[in-house]
Amino acid sequence: MRSLTIAIAALLVFSLLIAGCVGNTGAGKPGPVVTGSEKLSIKVSGSTTVLPIAQQAAEKFMASHINADIQVSAGGSGVGIQNIGDKTVDIGMSSRELKTEEIAKYPELVPTKIAYDGMAIIVHPSNTISSITIAQVRDIYAGNVTNWKSIGGPDKTIVVIGRDSTSGTRDFFTTSIMGSVPYVKTQQELNSNGAIQQAVSQTPGAIGYVGLGYLSGVKALPVNVNGTTIEPTVGNVLSGKYPLSRPLYMITNGQPSGLARQFIDYILSPEGQGIVRSTDYVPLP
Amino acid sequence: MKPDHQKTSGRAIKERLITGIWFFCAIFAVIAVSFILFFLLYNGYPALAQTGLWDFLFGGTWNPVSSPPQFGVLPLTVGTVLVTFGALLIAVPLGIGSAIFIAELAPPKLKAFVKPAIEILAGIPSVVYGFFGLIVLTDWLRVTFDVPSGSSWLAGSILLGIMALPTIVSVAEDAISAVPNEFREASLALGGTKWQTISRTVIPSALSGITAAVILGVGRAIGETMAVMMVAGNAAIIPSPLWNVLSPIRTLTATLGIEMGEVGTGTPHYFALFGVALVLLVITLVVNFCATIILGSIRRSQTGGGGGRHLVSFKQKERIISIITWVIGAVLVTVSVLIGGFMAGALFLAIIALVIFSKEKLSPRYAQFLAFSILTALVMTVIFILGVILYDIISKGIPAISWQFLTQAPSDLGRAGGIFPAIVGTLYLVAGAILIALPIGIGAAIYLTEYTREGRLTSIIRTGVDLLNGTPSIVFGLFGLAFLVLFIGFGISLIAGQITLALMVLPTIIRTTEEALRSVPQTLREGSLALGATRWQTIRRVVMPPAIPGIITGTILSIGRAAGETAPILFTAAVFSKRFLPSSLFEPVMALPYHLFVLATNVPGSATNKYGTALVLLLLVIGIYSVAIAIRHHYGKMTHG
Numbered sequence: 001m002r003s004l005t006i007a008i009a010a011l012l013v014f015s016l017l018i019a020g021c022v023g024n025t026g027a028g029k030p031g032p033v034v035t036g037s038e039k040l041s042i043k044v045s046g047s048t049t050v051l052p053i054a055q056q057a058a059e060k061f062m063a064s065h066i067n068a069d070i071q072v073s074a075g076g077s078g079v080g081i082q083n084i085g086d087k088t089v090d091i092g093m094s095s096r097e098l099k100t101e102e103i104a105k106y107p108e109l110v111p112t113k114i115a116y117d118g119m120a121i122i123v124h125p126s127n128t129i130s131s132i133t134i135a136q137v138r139d140i141y142a143g144n145v146t147n148w149k150s151i152g153g154p155d156k157t158i159v160v161i162g163r164d165s166t167s168g169t170r171d172f173f174t175t176s177i178m179g180s181v182p183y184v185k186t187q188q189e190l191n192s193n194g195a196i197q198q199a200v201s202q203t204p205g206a207i208g209y210v211g212l213g214y215l216s217g218v219k220a221l222p223v224n225v226n227g228t229t230i231e232p233t234v235g236n237v238l239s240g241k242y243p244l245s246r247p248l249y250m251i252t253n254g255q256p257s258g259l260a261r262q263f264i265d266y267i268l269s270p271e272g273q274g275i276v277r278s279t280d281y282v283p284l285p
Numbered sequence: 286m287k288p289d290h291q292k293t294s295g296r297a298i299k300e301r302l303i304t305g306i307w308f309f310c311a312i313f314a315v316i317a318v319s320f321i322l323f324f325l326l327y328n329g330y331p332a333l334a335q336t337g338l339w340d341f342l343f344g345g346t347w348n349p350v351s352s353p354p355q356f357g358v359l360p361l362t363v364g365t366v367l368v369t370f371g372a373l374l375i376a377v378p379l380g381i382g383s384a385i386f387i388a389e390l391a392p393p394k395l396k397a398f399v400k401p402a403i404e405i406l407a408g409i410p411s412v413v414y415g416f417f418g419l420i421v422l423t424d425w426l427r428v429t430f431d432v433p434s435g436s437s438w439l440a441g442s443i444l445l446g447i448m449a450l451p452t453i454v455s456v457a458e459d460a461i462s463a464v465p466n467e468f469r470e471a472s473l474a475l476g477g478t479k480w481q482t483i484s485r486t487v488i489p490s491a492l493s494g495i496t497a498a499v500i501l502g503v504g505r506a507i508g509e510t511m512a513v514m515m516v517a518g519n520a521a522i523i524p525s526p527l528w529n530v531l532s533p534i535r536t537l538t539a540t541l542g543i544e545m546g547e548v549g550t551g552t553p554h555y556f557a558l559f560g561v562a563l564v565l566l567v568i569t570l571v572v573n574f575c576a577t578i579i580l581g582s583i584r585r586s587q588t589g590g591g592g593g594r595h596l597v598s599f600k601q602k603e604r605i606i607s608i609i610t611w612v613i614g615a616v617l618v619t620v621s622v623l624i625g626g627f628m629a630g631a632l633f634l635a636i637i638a639l640v641i642f643s644k645e646k647l648s649p650r651y652a653q654f655l656a657f658s659i660l661t662a663l664v665m666t667v668i669f670i671l672g673v674i675l676y677d678i679i680s681k682g683i684p685a686i687s688w689q690f691l692t693q694a695p696s697d698l699g700r701a702g703g704i705f706p707a708i709v710g711t712l713y714l715v716a717g718a719i720l721i722a723l724p725i726g727i728g729a730a731i732y733l734t735e736y737t738r739e740g741r742l743t744s745i746i747r748t749g750v751d752l753l754n755g756t757p758s759i760v761f762g763l764f765g766l767a768f769l770v771l772f773i774g775f776g777i778s779l780i781a782g783q784i785t786l787a788l789m790v791l792p793t794i795i796r797t798t799e800e801a802l803r804s805v806p807q808t809l810r811e812g813s814l815a816l817g818a819t820r821w822q823t824i825r826r827v828v829m830p831p832a833i834p835g836i837i838t839g840t841i842l843s844i845g846r847a848a849g850e851t852a853p854i855l856f857t858a859a860v861f862s863k864r865f866l867p868s869s870l871f872e873p874v875m876a877l878p879y880h881l882f883v884l885a886t887n888v889p890g891s892a893t894n895k896y897g898t899a900l901v902l903l904l905l906v907i908g909i910y911s912v913a914i915a916i917r918h919h920y921g922k923m924t925h926g
Contacts, residue, residue, distance in 0.1 A: 043777060043860070043873065047547075048887045055698050055862055062864055071873055073777070073860035074883055076546020078555070079766075085550065088776045099549035106550075157433040164519070165350045166547035166554065174350065182351060188436055188533050189519040191543035192886035195419065202424045205433045214889050279698075 041069035042259045046080015046093030047168060048192060049117055049211060050248050052279045054093055057267050060275060068259060077168050084251050085109060090260045092251040095168030111249040112256070114267050116282035117211050119169065119244040120232035122197070122218040124204045129153035131222045131229040134243070138177050140207055143184025148205065160187045161199055161208040167191065172246040173209055212237075213280030237282045245282055296819055303821050304736055310728030314795065315749035317788055321756060321764050325566060328767075329559035332356060341560060347521040347535075349544070349554040356557040358564055360521045364438075364534040365507060365568065368517065371442025371530065372449055372506040377499055379446070380453030382663030384498070387454070388461035389483050390657060399664060400458065401914050405907055406671055407451035407842055409678075410849030410878045413899045415515035416885050417674055418444045423516050432531050436518035439530040444512050447670055449502035454667075455842060456501055456797060459835050460494020461487060463804030480653035494800055501754065501796060503572055507538070507565070508757035510852050511882070514539035537565040538757045542852065545763065562760050569755025570748075678899050685897025695862065699884050700891045704898050708905065709866055710779075710874030711848055714858060715909075717783030717870075718790060718847045723840060725787075726794030733795075734802040735824050754792035758852040761789045765857035780870040782858020789853055790843035797842070801835020802828060841910055848906050851878045877902040 044054050051074040058070035075083075077094040084092030085106035095117065098109060121137055123129065129152060139145040140158055149155045162183065163170035190196050193210045200208040201217035208218075212234060222229040225243060236242035256264050266272045273283040333341055336356045344357020387400050418440060427435035464487050472482040488495070518533025521540075525532070540561055548555045693703035729750070737743050765785035775781040805828050813823040859879035867874050877898060884895040 041864075045777070045860075048883075051861065051883065051887055052698055058862060059696055069864040071860040071863045073873070073879075074887065075856050076548075078548040078550060079546050079856060082550040083777075086771050088770055096547075099552055101551040101555075102549050104551070159434040164543035164547070165348070166544045166549075168547065171350075180352075182348075185346075185522050186520050186533065188434065189521075189535070189543060191514065191546070194886040194889065195515060197889065198416075198419055199423075199436065202420070203427065203434050216889060 040067055040259045041071060042090035042263065043071045043073070043083075043088070044091040044093060044250075044263075045073045045075055045083050045089045046251075047077040047095040047248070048074040049095040049168060050093035050114075050250070052213065053115060053248070053267070053276055053281055054091075054250075056275045056279050057263070057272055060271070061263060061266050065262075070259075070263060076166070078166065081106070081109070081251060084253050087253055090252070091256075091263070094249045094251055095246070096171050097249075098251075106253070108253050109251050110253075110255055111251045112264055112268075113247045113284065114250050114264070115248045115273075115276040115284060116237060116245045117169075117248055118232060118234065118237040118242060118282050119172065119209055119246070120212055120215060120220040121223065121244075122200050122208050122210055122215065122220050124200060124202075124206055125217070125219045126204055127153055127156075127219060129221065131224045133224040134177055137207075138179075138181055141173075141178060141183055141187065142181045143186070156205040159203050159206040160184055161196055161203075161206050162187050162189055163196065163209070164189045164191045168246070169193070169209065169211070172244075176244055176246075211280070212282075234277060234280065234282050238285065248281070300819055300821055304732075307728045307732035307736055310725045311732040311746050313725055314729060314753050314791060315746055317791075318749045318752045318756075320768065321760065322566065322752075324764060324767060325559055325563045325760070328556060329561075329563040330556075332553060332556035332560040333563075335553060336557070336560075341557075342564070345523070347540070349548075349557065354553060354557075356553075356560070358537070358561055360523050361535055361537045361540050361561065362564060362568070363523045364517075364521075365536040365538070365565070367438055367524070367527075368441045368445060368513060368534060368536055369503060369506045371438060372445035373499070373503065375443060375446030376449040376453055376502055376506070379663050379667055380450050380498070380502065381457055381495060382660050383450075383454045383667050384457035384461055384495075385483060385488070386660045386664045388458050389479075389487065390660060397918070399668065400455075401910065402671055403451050403454045403667060404841060404845070404910060404914070405451075405675075405903075406447065406667075407455075407845040409674060409906075410851070410881065410899070410902055411448065411509060411511040412851050412878055412882045412885060413678060413849075413903070414444055414448055414674075415512040416895075416899075417677055418512060418516035421673075421677060426531075430531060434518065434533070436516055436533055437531045438517065438524060438534040441513045441517035441534065441536070442530070444516055445506040445509055447674075448509060448512060449505045450667060451845075452505050452793075452842065453498045453502040455838055456498035456800065457491075457495045459797070459800060459838060460491040460498065460804075463494065463800075463835075464490045465806070478649045478653045480656045481649060484656070494804075497796060497800060500572075500751070501793070504569065504751075504754040504792075507569055507572070507755060508760075510538040510542040510757060510759040514542045519543060537561050537568075538759055541565075541757070541759045541763075545759070546855075559763075562757075562763065565757060565760070566752065566755070570752060572755065675903075678896060678903060681892070681896035682898075682900025682903075685893045686900065690894075690897055691901070694864070695880070695894075698888045698891070699861075699880065699894055700888060701894075704877065704880060704894075704901060706863060706866060707875040707877045707880040707898070708901065710859070711877040711902070711905065713779055713867065713874055714782050714786060714854065714876055715844055715847045717779065718786035719840065719844060721783060721787035722791045722794055722843065726791050726839075727798050727836065729791075729795045730798035730802055731824060734799055735820065735828065750792045750795050753788065754796065756789075758789055758850050761785050761853045762856050764788075765853060770857055775871060777856075777858060777860070777873045778871045779858055779867050779874050782854045782874070782876075783870075785853045785857050786847045786850065789850065790847050793843050793846065794836075794839045797839025798832070798836045801832035801839075804835065805831050841914070844909050845906050848909070849878055849902065851882045854879055855882075877905070 051072065055072050058072055062068050062070060077096050080092035080094055081102055083089040098111060121132060129148060136151050141160055145151060146158055148158055190199060193214045196208040196210050197214040197218055200206040212232060220232050222231045230236055230242050232242055237245045250264055252260055276283045341356055341358060343359050344355060345359050346355040346357045347360055348355045383403060387396050391399060422443060423435035423440050426440055468486050468490055469482055472486040513536055517539060519535045519539050520533040521535045524534060541558060545558055548558060690703040692705050694706055695704060696702035733743055733746060765781055769775050769781040769784055770777055809827050810823055813827040854876055858873055859876045860873045861883050863875050881895060881898045884891045884898060
């Protein structure tokens with residue numbers, strides 16, 4: 001038994017030592033922590049789509065506010081809304097509007113629009129197709145078109161890849177493209193922009209949809225609107241030419257106050273909107 | 286007279302107190318499971334009531350966003366069963382073959398290399414498996430089978446099979462090693478070959494441990510979320526035809542993993558997802574119930590029993606072993622086809638046909654040669670898989686590693702800077718989880734093996750432990766969120782994550798400790814008790830010391846799991862960025878697997894730091910393992926002289 005105790009102790013001491021001996025050096029941030037003044041922290045959680053904006057903004061914000069600690073985590077829009085509703089965080093991030101049930105459960109929530117997200121239709125780089133219409137996308141996702149040949153592409157079976165049914169991106173795809181047309185049942189579902197980008201980049205027959213920040217290694221198809229083809233770019237979304245974009249929200253419980261308010265105001269400021277643009281999202285008009 | 290009497294009653298009180306503590310430890314698992322069950326029922330009931338139990342369970346369409354929404358979980362249930370079945374087909378032959386090789390055939394030096402190597406497989410985080418699967422495995426399947434997409438049932442099964450391997454190997458190897466040497470010596474003295482000794486004496490004696498290994502493996506496979514949802518395609522369809530292994534498929538866990546994060550709170554869909562979790566838990570209950578019955582009958586037949594009736598007769602045992610041989614052959618053919626093309630497969634098939642053909646006339650020595658060749662091939666397959674995965678991570682991770690990477694906080698969304706706070710956070714989480722789970726787990730195992738006879742109470746506790754073992758990590762995450770974070774009010778915090786992880790690893794610790802305690806011969810206990818030692822003295826001085834290597838193995842597996850899991854900390858403890866290291870248990874932390882998960886799924890252009898993070902996580906786990914393995918090695922030397 002004594003030997004067991006020693007064994008366990010050795011294991012624990014080993015891990016605690018590592019944690020302990022490095023524990024006092026701070027988070028590696030060079031900024032001096034002013035003693036005496038209060039350390040302010042807020043928690044931000046929710047949509048994975050909004051995370052890059054929040055994180056970049058938090059880094060810049062904290063660089064000029066040395067006592068501020070903005071903790072950002074991503075669990076999904078639903079989790080973000082639940083967290084802010086239950087007040088376990090200070091700001092919830094969402095890539096969709098509040099649902100009726102959520103408004104009923106948490107009537108105090110106040111969403112603030114902080115940016116737009118453009119959505120690109122992507123295919124494998126080897127795909128020879130040059131543009132696509134909304135109707136063709138709908139036919140593919142409904143399962144009516146199953147080979148690229150039918151719409152002027154190579155002779156390849158189409159692999160339909162979409163987001164999971166709860167994703168805000170999918171929600172937006174449904175309302176802006178599918179309407180009431182049901183999806184083909186063999187549609188593969190992945191739960192992040194990154195996973196869709198990866199899957200499409202290595203599957204020659206694949207089609208998918210992602211935010212504008214996820215276009216490396218894939219071919220983003222220009223959308224054909226009434227005969228003119230429009231590239232999916234931030235500029236085209238801003239000018240209103242590109243049809244596929246949706247708003248992103250930061251949600252507070254009641255009107256924003258304190259550090260949460262400062263942070264949201266920072267994102268809405270010209271500097272904050274510059275961060276939005278540089279992370280491949282679309283600033284507010 | 287008087288002092289003597291006092292001493293005895295003092296001892297009796299101490300004994301009773303100790304019994305009480307262990308009893309509480311053991312019942313803890315049951316309490317935890319009841320809490321989780323109650324919570325799932327409470328949240329899942331509205332969906333069941335609305336859809337109707339029959340339509341919910343056997344409805345053929347899962348489409349939460351159609352109008353009206355359709356919540357039929359049949360395709361998901363079928364998906365879970367098929368993927369798990371496929372994974373077992375891969376993991377059981379490979380795992381048990383490797384276990385036999387390590388325990389019986391490998392020379393000590395080789396054993397010292399192979400066993401830790403396989404345990405390292407357990408330390409690879411599921412997110413890494415998932416991305417390895419998505420990038421390497423599915424692409425390879427697509428090209429090999431010339432299909433439009435490699436995201437399929439087969440990809441999910443291969444990945445889950447690999448992930449279940451270390452559990453099966455470790456536990457089965459411990460069970461085989463625990464078979465007393467007298468058995469082997471007796472068989473060899475009677476003129477049996479080494480293979481005859483292994484197949485007729487050692488394996489039947491270790492059958493209960495091997496079964497436990499397989500059950501733990503099933504638990505691992507059914508409960509896996511993060512990896513399977515990245516490679517299985519997640520189309521909610523039943524494969525047509527049913528054996529079409531290249532069809533995309535969706536499991537119950539993947540449904541929770543991909544839909545839970547974004548679903549609107551309080552919507553019918555939200556409740557339906559809790560219904561899905563409930564179905565998942567019931568399936569694990571059924572699996573474990575069947576396993577318990579099998580295990581019980583094996584134990585009975587082993588101990589002989591008064592009636593002398595064996596549930597599995599000798600002839601049946603022979604048949605079972607020949608079926609297992611067949612399955613191993615089939616898997617080897619498949620694997621060689623996959624790796625070496627059809628020629629290699631045909632060659633293997635020819636060899637196997639030759640074996641079957643000449644089986645009757647086969648001399649025992651020749652049979653032994655063949656059996657050993659097959660076992661060696663199995664182990665080499667496992668090592669090959671390990672090599673491929675490690676090479677992928679190491680070769681892509683090395684460029685990211687630098688002093689700055691290890692000691693700085695991340696910047697630019699983790700594309701630049703380091704991962705220091707995440708390393709510290711993971712150490713805090715794992716240390717806390719083990720600190721909580723180890724005493725409770727060992728206590729529960731001691732109570733189950735030493736303080737009770739098998740009865741209704743132990744079977745309730747055992748069922749509780751089995752259920753906890755089968756509970757998917759994502760369900761722990763949901764439970765942690767609803768109970769610890771919201772109900773108790775810890776908020777997203779270190780302590781919530783530690784408790785959630787502790788609950789998750791508890792059954793592994795209980796199971797392996799129990800198995801280790803059980804392998805200590807009863808005669809030792811009787812000897813100690815006969816000399817006048819109390820029960821607790823017997824346990825502390827006689828039973829525990831030889832069981833330590835087994836307990837450490839369980840702890841190693843737990844550390845690996847706790848360090849690498851994403852799902853349980855996703856909603857309970859982890860944040861993507863945090864400026865200061867946590868100064869109390871009630872602050873959230875950064876953690877390596879979560880950091881990796883976010884980098885991999887939501888930060889484009891972070892490939893270098895992503896693999897760097899994966900490599901650091903891997904090295905960290907290997908570091909902890911090495912210490913534990915060294916400790917085990919030390920005890921191994923001591924107990925074997």
